[in-house]
Amino acid sequence: MSQAVQLHQYGDVDVLKVEDVAQPTPETDQVLVRVKAAGINPGEASIRKGVFKDSWPSTFPSGQGSDFAGIIEAVGEGVDDTLIGAEVIGFTHDRASQAEFVVVPQTQVTPKPASLSWDVAGGLFVAGTTAYAAVRAVDVKAGDTVAISGASGGVGTLAVQLAQLRGARVLGIASPARAEWLAAHDVELVPYGDGLKERLEAVGRIDAFIDTRGQGYVQLAVDLGIPRERINTIIDFAAAKHYGVKTEGNGVGGTTEVLSELARLVGEGQLDVPVARAYPLAQVQEAYRELERGHTLGKIVLLPGGVG
Structure with a gap:
C-alpha cells in the first residue's frame, strides 16, 4: 500500500483526503516513480469544486495532480531497467501525481538536471x-x-x-x-x-x-x-x-519536449522558478487553502517524499 490524495465528491478543500491506496504497478512501456515533489495548480481546485464537471468530469474516488518529480522505482516490459534509480521530471493525465507513487508512460518523463531541487522540479510542468x-x-x-x-x-x-x-x-x-x-x-x-x-x-x-x-x-x-x-x-x-x-x-504546450526544454533553461540558470512554500503530503488541505487565497509568489508544492 501507499498514500495518495483522494476525493470522493466535489467540494471545498475539506473533501481532500490522504488515504491508503494500492501501490500502482507499471505495465508495458510504463515507469513507476517514487514522487519526491508534486505541484498544485488553480485548475485542480476548479476541477475539485466541479467548475468544469461538464467538460472534464471526475470519476470518484479520484486522485489529483498532474506534475511531479521523483525517482524511477520500477519499470514495465519494454523499458530499459537501467533507468531504475534515475531522477526524472514528468506528468500524468490521470489526476494521480499527488501521491507517494505514480505510474506513467516512459514518454512522459525526462531527466531532472542535478542542479534542480525537488520542489522546483516538481512544480515545473503545468505552470511552465x-x-x-x-x-x-x-x-x-x-x-x-x-x-x-x-x-x-x-x-x-x-x-x-x-x-x-x-x-x-x-x-x-x-x-x-x-x-x-x-x-x-x-x-x-x-x-x-x-x-x-x-x-x-x-x-x-x-x-x-x-x-x-x-x-x-x-x-x-x-x-x-x-x-x-x-x-x-x-x-x-x-x-x-x-x-x-x-x-x-x-x-497545447504540455509535452515532454517542452518540459525538457524548460528543465534545461532552469538547470542552466536562465529560468527561475520561485517556490512560495512546500507542504508535506498530509497537509494537502492547507496547501490548497494557501493557493486559493491567491497572491503567492510563484509555486506551491507538495512533498510526498518528505524532502525539499
Missing part, C-alpha cells in the same frame, strides 16, 4: 508549459513590449522570464509588494487596480498581452488596441470567445 505556450501564442519577438497580468503567480513568474528570453520589454501587472522580485528579473511593475488602463496607456505601444488572471483583463487588452491575435488568456474562456482572442496553455 502553460507559460511557454502562452508566450509562443502571442508571437513574442525581440523589441516587443508585452504586458502580463498576474505576473507574480505560478504561470506569470515564468511567462515574464520566457518573454524576456525572446528579447521583449516586459510589463508585469502585479501587486507593489512584488516589486523587488520583478525588478530583480528586469520586469517593469505596473500595479493592478484602479487606473490600470491609464498606467498602461502611459507606457506607449503594447504589442502583446498575456492574461493569467481573468477578471476583465481580456477586455482591457482589447480596449488598449492590442491586436486580438496577440492576446492570449489561460483562464477567461468566455471573454476569449466573445472577443476572438487566443486561449493557448498547457493543453
Whole structure:
C-alpha cells in the first residue's frame, strides 16, 4: 500500500483526503516513480469544486495532480531497467501525481538536471508549459513590449522570464509588494487596480498581452488596441470567445519536449522558478487553502517524499 490524495465528491478543500491506496504497478512501456515533489495548480481546485464537471468530469474516488518529480522505482516490459534509480521530471493525465507513487508512460518523463531541487522540479510542468505556450501564442519577438497580468503567480513568474528570453520589454501587472522580485528579473511593475488602463496607456505601444488572471483583463487588452491575435488568456474562456482572442496553455504546450526544454533553461540558470512554500503530503488541505487565497509568489508544492 501507499498514500495518495483522494476525493470522493466535489467540494471545498475539506473533501481532500490522504488515504491508503494500492501501490500502482507499471505495465508495458510504463515507469513507476517514487514522487519526491508534486505541484498544485488553480485548475485542480476548479476541477475539485466541479467548475468544469461538464467538460472534464471526475470519476470518484479520484486522485489529483498532474506534475511531479521523483525517482524511477520500477519499470514495465519494454523499458530499459537501467533507468531504475534515475531522477526524472514528468506528468500524468490521470489526476494521480499527488501521491507517494505514480505510474506513467516512459514518454512522459525526462531527466531532472542535478542542479534542480525537488520542489522546483516538481512544480515545473503545468505552470511552465502553460507559460511557454502562452508566450509562443502571442508571437513574442525581440523589441516587443508585452504586458502580463498576474505576473507574480505560478504561470506569470515564468511567462515574464520566457518573454524576456525572446528579447521583449516586459510589463508585469502585479501587486507593489512584488516589486523587488520583478525588478530583480528586469520586469517593469505596473500595479493592478484602479487606473490600470491609464498606467498602461502611459507606457506607449503594447504589442502583446498575456492574461493569467481573468477578471476583465481580456477586455482591457482589447480596449488598449492590442491586436486580438496577440492576446492570449489561460483562464477567461468566455471573454476569449466573445472577443476572438487566443486561449493557448498547457493543453497545447504540455509535452515532454517542452518540459525538457524548460528543465534545461532552469538547470542552466536562465529560468527561475520561485517556490512560495512546500507542504508535506498530509497537509494537502492547507496547501490548497494557501493557493486559493491567491497572491503567492510563484509555486506551491507538495512533498510526498518528505524532502525539499
